[in-house]
Every structure is written in C-alpha cells, then in structure tokens.
Amino acid sequence: MRTVTVGLGARAYPIHIGEGLLARADLILPHLPQRKVSVITNSTVAALYLDKFSAALRGAGVEIVPVVLPDGEEHKNWQTLNAIFDALLSNRCERKSAIIALGGGVVGDLAGFAAASYQRGVPFIQVPTTLLAQVDSSVGGKTAINHPLGKNMIGAFYQPRMVLADTAMLDTLPARELSAGLAEVIKYGLIMDLPFLGWLEANIGKLNERDPAALAYAVTRSCENKAAVVAADERETGERALLNLGHTFGHAIETGLGFGTWLHGEAVAAGTMLAARLSERMGLLTHAEVRRMADLFVRAGLPVEAPSLGQDRYLELMGHDKKVENGKLRLVLLQSLGKAYMTSDFDLRDLREVLAGTAAHV
Amino acid sequence: MRTVTVGLGARAYPIHIGEGLLARADLILPHLPQRKVSVITNSTVAALYLDKFSAALRGAGVEIVPVVLPDGEEHKNWQTLNAIFDALLSNRCERKSAIIALGGGVVGDLAGFAAASYQRGVPFIQVPTTLLAQVDSSVGGKTAINHPLGKNMIGAFYQPRMVLADTAMLDTLPARELSAGLAEVIKYGLIMDLPFLGWLEANIGKLNERDPAALAYAVTRSCENKAAVVAADERETGERALLNLGHTFGHAIETGLGFGTWLHGEAVAAGTMLAARLSERMGLLTHAEVRRMADLFVRAGLPVEAPSLGQDRYLELMGHDKKVENGKLRLVLLQSLGKAYMTSDFDLRDLREVLAGTAAHV
Structure with a gap:
C-alpha cells in the first residue's frame, strides 16, 4: 500500500492506494465519527463489490445504509441527488453518519455533493472503483451535478476525509472505461510532468x-x-x-x-x-x-x-x-x-x- | 448607521444596520468582484423595492440580473432552487458574478444555497427585508432548502460578504411578519441575554x-x-x-x-x-x-x-x-x-x- 497525502492543514487527508484495500475496514474506521454509514454506489458496481465492501464494514460493527443509483453520466442530475436525500432521510442518517462513495466519477460527484449538502455537511469518504476516479475525480473535493446547460455547474468544494483506491478493482473495469481514465492520467504528463x-x-x-x-x-x-x-x-x-x-x-x-x-x-x-x-x-x-x-x-x-x-x-x-x-x-x-x-x-x-x-x- | 462585525478571521464581514441603506450602493460596491450581479427576490418584495434597489446599483454601473421567485416557505424547495440555476445559467452569470438576496428568510436561504452551489460557489450578499431576516437568518451563513421529510435538511454553511439591513423596509412588513421576527428577537433574550x-x-x-x-x-x-x-x-x-x-x-x-x-x-x-x-x-x-x-x-x-x-x-x-x-x-x-x-x-x-x-x- 502506498499513501499520498493531500496537504490541506487541519483538513489534510490520505489517499491509500493498493491491491485488495476494499476489504480493509480498518483503514476506514478511524474516519467514522459514528458506526452508521451510507454507501452510495451504482447498479453496476453494486453487483460486483457492494456485498464484499459491506461485509467488511459490518464485520467491524458498522450499520450500512446502501443507496444504489442508476449507472451513467446522464443520471448525474437533481433527480438522482434527490433520490439520495430521500434515502438518507427515510433511513434517518444523521449529521455524524458518514457517506461513502463506492463507484466512479459520477457516483463520487453525486455522493460528494450529497455529503456537502445533507444537513449542511456530513463526513465523506471516497472509494473510487474506476481508473478515472482513482487518478482524478476522487481527489481534491470537487463535487457536482450537471445542468442541461452545462456540465458540473452546480456543486461544492467538499473534501473527503480519506480516499481508498483498491487497484484490484480495475480488473473488472470495461476497456472503454480504462481508456477514459488514461485520458486524465496522460493529462498530468502534458500539463506538469x-x-x-x-x-x-x-x-x-x-x-x-x-x-x-x-x-x-x-x-x-x-x-x-x-x-x-x-x-x-x-x-x-x-x-x-x-x-x-x-x-x-x-x-x-x-x-x-x-x-x-x-x-x-x-x-x-x-x-x-x-x-x-x-x-x-x-x-x-x-x-x-x-x-x-x-x-x-x-x-x-x-x-x-x-x-x-x-x-x-x-x-x-x-x-x-x-x-x-x-x-x-x-x-x-x-x-x-x-x-x-x-x-x-x-x-x-x-x-x-x-x-x-x-x-x-x- | 451601526455596523456589527461577524468575526470569522479572513472571512469576517460587516452587518450594516440603519434607515435608508437600500439606496447605499456605495456600501455594496466594495464587495462586488465584478459589475454584474444577480438579485434574487420574491414577487412581494420585488413590487416594493426591486426598482429602487436596482436603480441604485445600475447608477453605479452594475448590470443586474433579476430573479423573482414566488413568495412563501412552501417554495423553499429544489424546484425553486432549480429555477434560480436556470436563470443564472441562461443569463450567463459567472463565478465572479455576485448573488444578492433581497428578501426575507426564505429568499435568503434559497439565494444563499444557490450562491454556495452555483459553479461551486460565488460571492454572496444579504439584503434582508423582514425583521426575521434582519435579526437572524441573514447572519451566520446557514442556507438551506426544505425536504418533504424535514425543514432545512439540504443546504450549506456559506457566509455572505456583507449584510445590509435597512430598517426603513420594516415599515411595509405585514403585522404577522413583524410578529414572526419578534419571536427570534425574544429568543436571544431567553437563551443568552x-x-x-x-x-x-x-x-x-x-x-x-x-x-x-x-x-x-x-x-x-x-x-x-x-x-x-x-x-x-x-x-x-x-x-x-x-x-x-x-x-x-x-x-x-x-x-x-x-x-x-x-x-x-x-x-x-x-x-x-x-x-x-x-x-x-x-x-x-x-x-x-x-x-x-x-x-x-x-x-x-x-x-x-x-x-x-x-x-x-x-x-x-x-x-x-x-x-x-x-x-x-x-x-x-x-x-x-x-x-x-x-x-x-x-x-x-x-x-x-x-x-x-x-x-x-x-
């Protein structure tokens, strides 16, 4: 496991990178103020990883509220965000109940904006499952939804408390998604490296x-x-x-x-x-x-x-x-x-x- | 005019209180990073004060994008919030275009959450027109919309850059609204004074x-x-x-x-x-x-x-x-x-x- 730190003073947080980290509940627990969390994911990721991830946390005594969204950028909108709020409220998630994003960039952006806005802000953790999310969107606190007139027009700067990037999950990524992630990787080379x-x-x-x-x-x-x-x-x-x-x-x-x-x-x-x-x-x-x-x-x-x-x-x-x-x-x-x-x-x-x-x- | 300062370090801001401040564009101008602002208000307040307020700012060379919402707490929801975003985007308001809330608590909460979220945050100014907003809701950065399951459940802590409370505007306030504001005034006495x-x-x-x-x-x-x-x-x-x-x-x-x-x-x-x-x-x-x-x-x-x-x-x-x-x-x-x-x-x-x-x- 390698750890990169995002140096933001009192709000600094770690990015843990390595194979098999999905099961490492011990890495997540220190960042939970309460043993109740909502895990926001999409139907594709849920089928592959939700049970395994939930089992690890439940084994550590954490109550899970799963929220499964439809998959795709076309769902990164107000309707889906509202579905998250409905689920959080009807399951009585509280100010200290963390939100964990288990998914790619769309899930992370939606869950992050939900975390920024629900009860005016609750703890947030990113578990990126795509290459694009692991190298870019899960890091740095940009969260947003799209508007018909523009991409990412409504959102918040809201930093996660940690990022857990399990590179083994990239094995199940469709080739097209792997390529999409490489675009952002190549970007770093072009702009600064x-x-x-x-x-x-x-x-x-x-x-x-x-x-x-x-x-x-x-x-x-x-x-x-x-x-x-x-x-x-x-x-x-x-x-x-x-x-x-x-x-x-x-x-x-x-x-x-x-x-x-x-x-x-x-x-x-x-x-x-x-x-x-x-x-x-x-x-x-x-x-x-x-x-x-x-x-x-x-x-x-x-x-x-x-x-x-x-x-x-x-x-x-x-x-x-x-x-x-x-x-x-x-x-x-x-x-x-x-x-x-x-x-x-x-x-x-x-x-x-x-x-x-x-x-x-x- | 009296000025109370909210002491938040680098984000400290003034609350100016006095009669006739609505026309004092000179108090607002230093807080505008750009000479384009959106003024968010409701139909009741617009009829009374929007022209006067806009004229003062236009006289100082500021372009105004007015956004007039329906009046009432029942409109403090995501539909109205979306109507604000539609107006901001179709009028090409930018990251440096400030949002000014001209209204009571509902307008301030909606406009404030819009300011917190539009393009991930734009400058925000409160011009409270009700007693309740002048004594409570315009100060302190709480912004929110309601959810069918709960009041103020979705929002942000987002501080304004200044608050301009023109006490002369209280003259036109319906008696019921004046009383409602007194409830929050009495609250301060009860809890701490x-x-x-x-x-x-x-x-x-x-x-x-x-x-x-x-x-x-x-x-x-x-x-x-x-x-x-x-x-x-x-x-x-x-x-x-x-x-x-x-x-x-x-x-x-x-x-x-x-x-x-x-x-x-x-x-x-x-x-x-x-x-x-x-x-x-x-x-x-x-x-x-x-x-x-x-x-x-x-x-x-x-x-x-x-x-x-x-x-x-x-x-x-x-x-x-x-x-x-x-x-x-x-x-x-x-x-x-x-x-x-x-x-x-x-x-x-x-x-x-x-x-x-x-x-x-x-």
Whole structure:
C-alpha cells in the first residue's frame, strides 16, 4: 500500500492506494465519527463489490445504509441527488453518519455533493472503483451535478476525509472505461510532468494490459500530481485550473452530445487535442509534438477527433464554462509538452479554425 | 448607521444596520468582484423595492440580473432552487458574478444555497427585508432548502460578504411578519441575554408600533448576540445549537402542518413554549417564569399553543432533527431565563406530557 497525502492543514487527508484495500475496514474506521454509514454506489458496481465492501464494514460493527443509483453520466442530475436525500432521510442518517462513495466519477460527484449538502455537511469518504476516479475525480473535493446547460455547474468544494483506491478493482473495469481514465492520467504528463509523459509512452502497453505494477504506479504518480496542485490552490483561484486541460472543449462535447454519450475521459482526450491544435496554431507546439500527443491517446484507445457540433454551437457551449470571466472565454493551453497555462489571449479566428477543421490536423 | 462585525478571521464581514441603506450602493460596491450581479427576490418584495434597489446599483454601473421567485416557505424547495440555476445559467452569470438576496428568510436561504452551489460557489450578499431576516437568518451563513421529510435538511454553511439591513423596509412588513421576527428577537433574550429580555418586555409596545429607534436597537442587539455565537462556533459543533431554542418543536410544526401554513417565527414561538414547559417539568423554570415568557410572546402577537399534531407524529417529525445523534433526540432547553443548554437527558414521559397537554399549562 502506498499513501499520498493531500496537504490541506487541519483538513489534510490520505489517499491509500493498493491491491485488495476494499476489504480493509480498518483503514476506514478511524474516519467514522459514528458506526452508521451510507454507501452510495451504482447498479453496476453494486453487483460486483457492494456485498464484499459491506461485509467488511459490518464485520467491524458498522450499520450500512446502501443507496444504489442508476449507472451513467446522464443520471448525474437533481433527480438522482434527490433520490439520495430521500434515502438518507427515510433511513434517518444523521449529521455524524458518514457517506461513502463506492463507484466512479459520477457516483463520487453525486455522493460528494450529497455529503456537502445533507444537513449542511456530513463526513465523506471516497472509494473510487474506476481508473478515472482513482487518478482524478476522487481527489481534491470537487463535487457536482450537471445542468442541461452545462456540465458540473452546480456543486461544492467538499473534501473527503480519506480516499481508498483498491487497484484490484480495475480488473473488472470495461476497456472503454480504462481508456477514459488514461485520458486524465496522460493529462498530468502534458500539463506538469514531462518525465511521466515519457513513462506513459513507454508503458502504455502494460497499462492497457492492466499490469498491476504499472497501474499502481500510474495511479500513485497521478495522485501525487493532483495532491500537489490541490494543496496549493484548493478552490481554483489559479493553477488548479490547469487540471482542466481539454475540459472546456470536453464539457462542450459532453453537453452538446447529451450527457453519457461520450465518456468524460473520451471527451477530455478529444478536447485536449483541440487545445493542442490551438497551441500549435499559436506557435507553442510543433506539429510533431501534437502528433506525439495524438499517438499516445490513440494507443490508449481514445478518440482524437472531436464530434462536429458546429463552430457556433461549440462556442455557445464553451461560453458557459466556469472559467469565463467578464464574458471572455479563458482556455488552458500548452506552452510546451509538460507545461500548461491559462489564457484569454488567443485569436478567435484560430479557435474557429480549430473547431472547424479538426480532421485535417492529425 | 451601526455596523456589527461577524468575526470569522479572513472571512469576517460587516452587518450594516440603519434607515435608508437600500439606496447605499456605495456600501455594496466594495464587495462586488465584478459589475454584474444577480438579485434574487420574491414577487412581494420585488413590487416594493426591486426598482429602487436596482436603480441604485445600475447608477453605479452594475448590470443586474433579476430573479423573482414566488413568495412563501412552501417554495423553499429544489424546484425553486432549480429555477434560480436556470436563470443564472441562461443569463450567463459567472463565478465572479455576485448573488444578492433581497428578501426575507426564505429568499435568503434559497439565494444563499444557490450562491454556495452555483459553479461551486460565488460571492454572496444579504439584503434582508423582514425583521426575521434582519435579526437572524441573514447572519451566520446557514442556507438551506426544505425536504418533504424535514425543514432545512439540504443546504450549506456559506457566509455572505456583507449584510445590509435597512430598517426603513420594516415599515411595509405585514403585522404577522413583524410578529414572526419578534419571536427570534425574544429568543436571544431567553437563551443568552436576560437584560435584553427585560428591555423587550419594557419596549414590546414600541416594537409593535414600529418605533424606528426601538427597532434599530432590537436589530442591532440581536445581531450582536448572533455574531458572537457564530464567531465562536460557525459550523454548530457546540453552542451555536442554542440558537435553535424552540426550533426542534417548531420545525416539526412547520413540516407537520405543511411548509408555509405557519410562519417560521410563529412555529418557533409555540415551540419555545413547549421547550419552556418541558424545562418547567424538569424543575428548571418556575411556572411564573413560563407565564412571563408566554405573556411576552402574546404581547408580540405570537401563538403560545402549538397545534395538536399528536404525540407520535411530533416525535416522528422531531426524530429527523439535525441535532439527533445515535438515534437520540437532543433538545435545547432553558436552565433559567437568559440561559439555554442542549441535552438528551430528559424523560420521554415528560416530553410526551408536554406534547399531549399544552392547553393546560398556560
């Protein structure tokens, strides 16, 4: 087991990473103020892991209130959130009853926002079951639901008390979900960790084959990068925004196609390629570097061409981005491989060209 | 103008209290990170004050996005909250666009929770228009919506950047609303400020007649008391719970009768009398003291008899209270006039007697 700490002073918390941690109730117990918890999961994860996880906690004398949600990004909305509140209230969960998210990014975001809001805040623990959740969404306290007009528009910054990432659970992950998680892993290399990008290029085959040591390393290195950024800028007043490379484009893709059509990681990969092409137009990246990025995404099983929603629709959707300031779009672009920056200083014609002609560029 | 400060370190904020402050855009401007704000209000308040308030801000170059909600506690739910999010998104309000609550407790709670959640948190300002909001709900950062199973069950602790209490607005307040606000004013006297209780008994006539000096004093003294409690215990881990005298009973009344049937302050008054009668049964208050309390509430135009929902229904509703811990109800009771405490150490038979036989006690 490896442990990464998110350094947030009195609210610092551990990310435990390792095989078989799901059964380690001893790691969870110290973070429970009360021996009653609600475990929020989805139907897919419940079938695989809910019994095992619950048994471990029950064995330690913990009463479990299971809440099983439908699976998929299209359910990350108010209706599902309300179903959680209904379950918590009718089962008389209290202010000291912790909420545990057992699932991927959608479950974590929903359960986290429920934990932030139920009785104005209850203890929260993340048990991420997908690669994407283990390397990104379970760490850092961003919780949210979607709105028809925009992704993650309603939510809270609400940190968990611990994150328990059992890498053995990645064995049951569908290939498409594994790829989606790799999009966020590759992101860390691109924005801040060039050596890691090199490691990923050398080891993408092992990751695709789910080599346990390679996965454990990728998860740990990703969490170390994320923890450092979150500790420095918890509420995204500055550098944390760099973690959103490809996300302004990606959220537009997810919202434009309808939530759940593309997986978040798929939209991020294609969106990152759009950001890369804009960076190329601005003379920041060479064509060879953009190709290098595309090669890695393709090897990870990810799309590098964004769907053609139309330039105007893209711009309209991107105009709802949380980074918009005084009506001006701000984008995370690449200054070089391994170094991202945020800017509103780009030429709209360049952006339109990128949105118009993706197919020609790779 | 008097100013009370809520001492929360880097998040400390002022409560400005005085006549005619509604037009003082100069007091608001320093707290706006951007010259675009959303003003959330209800149809009743909008008819009286929205134009005047908007004009003052527009005169200072601020773009206003007005959001007018239906009036009443029965609308403090997620449907109305969603209507706010729809308006904010379709008008492209950003992370730095502040939200201003112009209204009473319902508007403040809704707008505050919207501010806490929209884009994971935007700047928030309270302009309370009712006595209840000026003396209690606009101060301290509690925001929430109701759930069919319980009052204020979903929300956030989210502090405003300033509170602007224009006491001249109390002139247009319906008498019933004025009385409801007095319930929370009297509460401060009962839980922590015996001299203020004496002042209220001497000046209740002036308050009923809306004597400006008396109202200004009552608002200021109430805010001073609340600010001291909030500064010491922002997230209600201890003494802040004492502000909930009468509220466990009161919330049961509001939920049991249906939100909006009784005003919150009315339910608090009747609920406080139930707490007083339980305190009397436990030998903490004399019968004369309980009568003294009832006299003051009656003179303030408030109910002192709770509706008969039935003992079991009361206990069921009270079991959803946020102060319940390990299934055990905790109540705020009076140790003496001017001193409240929280306890789970009471006899259920005494509580049942109080719930069963209110009419006999005063």
